Amino acid sequence: MLIRGNGMGGNKEPAVERRYFGLDALRGGMMMLGIVLHAAEMYLSAPPPQFSAFPADRDNSLLFDLLFHFIHSFRMPTFFVLAGFFAALLVEKRGLWGTYKNRAARVLAPLAAALLTIFPVTAIFLLDFALAAKYGVHAWLPDPKLIEQMDREIAAAGQPAGQTPAFHLWFLLYLLWFYLLLPLCGWLSRLARRREREVSAVLGAPAAVLALGLYTALTLWPYRGGQVLEGFIFFRPHLPSLLYYGSFFVLGYLCRDFPSLFATATRHVRAYALLAAVLFPLSLYASHLEYAGIGADAGLHLAAVLANGLCTWALIYAFIGCAQRYFDREAPWTLYASQSSYWVFLVHMPLVCFAAWWLVPYDLPALLKFSLVVGFTATLCFASYHYLVQRTWISVFLNGRRFDLDWPWRQRK
Secondary structure (H helix, E strand, C coil): CCCEEHCCCHHHHHHHHEEEHHHHHEEEEEHHHHHHHHHHHEEEEECCCHHHCCCCCCEHHHHHHHHHHHHHHHHHHHHHHHHHHHHHHHHHHHCCHHHHHHHHHHHHHHHHHHHHCCCHHHHHHHHHHHHHHHHCCCCCCCCHHHHHHHHHHHCCCCCCCCCCCCCHHHHHHHHHHHCCCCHHHHHHHHHHHHHHHHHHHHHHHCCCCHHHHHHHHHHHCCCHHHHCCCCCCCCCHHHHHHHHHHHHHHHHHHHHHHHHHHHHHHCCCCHHHHHHHHHHHHHHHHHHHHHCCCCCCHHHHHHHHHHHHHHHHHHHHHHHHHHHHHCCCCCCCHHHHHHHHHHHHHHHHHHHHHHHHHCCCCEEEEEHHHHHHHHHHHHHHHHHHHHHHHCCCHHHHHHCCCCCCCCCCCCEE
């Protein structure tokens, strides 16, 4: 995204066009990681209780439990921090009502189109996979009787039943909710600017990651194991999830006027990566202890929410710092990632479900199945973008303009 200002260095100036190549690529990367996350979900060996009613392929591995939990711990929080930041840039460039008009065209309209096209295909193939993995039935169209039986088993297991999931499209719904917060975000930013030096010092302190982690731990309190694995995926608004993810959006918005947080993440990226490497296994262990406990244990829950809250922010700092330090320059790969990611995100889920369903009958190593699912999905997503989307009206619909990008490996810097 292009914006007038001097970027991470300080106060905004109206004379310079600045593109945040690193953050733009990171935002695209978080969206494209959905391919890996959702493919890993099909091969969980020890799913958390929140997933107990959803079957996995009989060929599974703990490797994918680790991969799933690692990506899930930072992916959407990082995305919403960046979404808030870029929303602030858009308000600065277009004004509040211009931003709402733009977001209606780029988020609301694609969501409506996806609900009519991608959503039903995803539902069919996800049900196909679930029925094949659970009952061994491998048919194109889901059997209504088996669906009813699975619903009864889900309800008997204490899982939400009778609610319609939005699947991967939930994040677009949440974005629309968070855009309603833009006036509040603007007011908070103006209020904070009255004490600009103090606020910048607080957000720029290396230890701010601890304070943010403690706040996030509070928002994680309603969740079992301190992990956000339930509630948010349905069309019905889920208040704990809105509070949890919305906090990242608001903080990201404030980072436009107070870039010291991003600057600190950039300077100390190795330290935050090391902190995250320590906290991630601790967070997994704390969540495991709570899940394994008999009855409610406030001490175990406190440990789980603290470990997960701190781990999430350490990873956010590490990824933002890495993006700013190593990728904040114009390059074919970063440009291609940022422009293709929206399309890749929208269409990846039915492809993942289809590929995973197709492989259910075959007795193959989980790593091979996972690799085939990811490879198949990524190939179709990027090929379709390259040849069918970027130069057409679909690109205008999603991104506001057409592109004519060559494959990154064929471009010269």
